Amino acid sequence: MTAALTLYTHPMSRGRIARWMLEETGKPYDTVVLDYGTTMKAPDYLALNPMGKVPTLRHGDHVVTECAAICTYLADALPEAGLMPADRAAFYRWMFFGAGPLEQAVVNQSLGVTVPPERKGMVGYGSLDQVVATLVHRLAEAPYFAGDAFSAVDVYLGSQIGWGLRFGTLPPDPALTEYWARIENRPAALRARAADDALVKP
CATH class of the missing domain: 1.20.1050.10 (Glutathione S-transferase Yfyf (Class Pi); Chain A, domain 2)
Incomplete structure (x- = not known):
């Protein structure tokens, strides 16, 4: 996987789950910290996540929102991390x-x-x-x-x-x-x- 990973988050949010998942993969990623009511509601971010909330994961041209989806996506996209079980x-x-x-x-x-x-x-x-x-x-x-x-x-x-x-x-x-x-x-x-x-x- 060569596409860049970027996490849009806030430290007091469910973005903590997504960060833990990214850390478990062992892959490098960038972090963009957004603030409630301002940058989280800005047009450029709403273009990624119209809900205006975090977390959002960007992987190249792919955008994934919702923590369960982010965790599942990363487990599937990075099988070498061993986070997608056989069952x-x-x-x-x-x-x-x-x-x-x-x-x-x-x-x-x-x-x-x-x-x-x-x-x-x-x-x-x-x-x-x-x-x-x-x-x-x-x-x-x-x-x-x-x-x-x-x-x-x-x-x-x-x-x-x-x-x-x-x-x-x-x-x-x-x-x-x-x-x-x-x-x-x-x-x-x-x-x-x-x-x-x-x-x-x-």
Whole structure:
């Protein structure tokens, strides 16, 4: 792969997930830091991402938005990084579980949205308790979400679990805390965290 990689991000955003993923690939990349309400809404950036949010990944002429898509794209585009597991079914299942049920359940709870019991069938996650139970069940089967080895899905889903445990939007279930302890100090995760922390304005 010779095309340049550029990450458009902000240190206090989901761009932290994309940076961790880029660090896991071991490939060089450029970083463009945008600010909320100004450069993130500027015409040149809106031409890349009309949502006016981050992260966005540019790879040559290709533009990818949404963290799950960025992680999946990089795992697929850079097979030598070993982040796309052989079990593609598990990979896609859990990547999109994170992008769908987990994120929806956590965001709704954080916003104080209560789904009436008789309406649970209308939301893709049912309840936060069901989502957590599903994660715990999977982690009883395997140490990582796609099986026995760390993969891109652990960057994405793992980041959400780590944030949820830190900010109290997920319960401190032993299965979740043990899983997060396995991945939070990976060298790529530490490099990504240091790079973003250095960008946070005092």
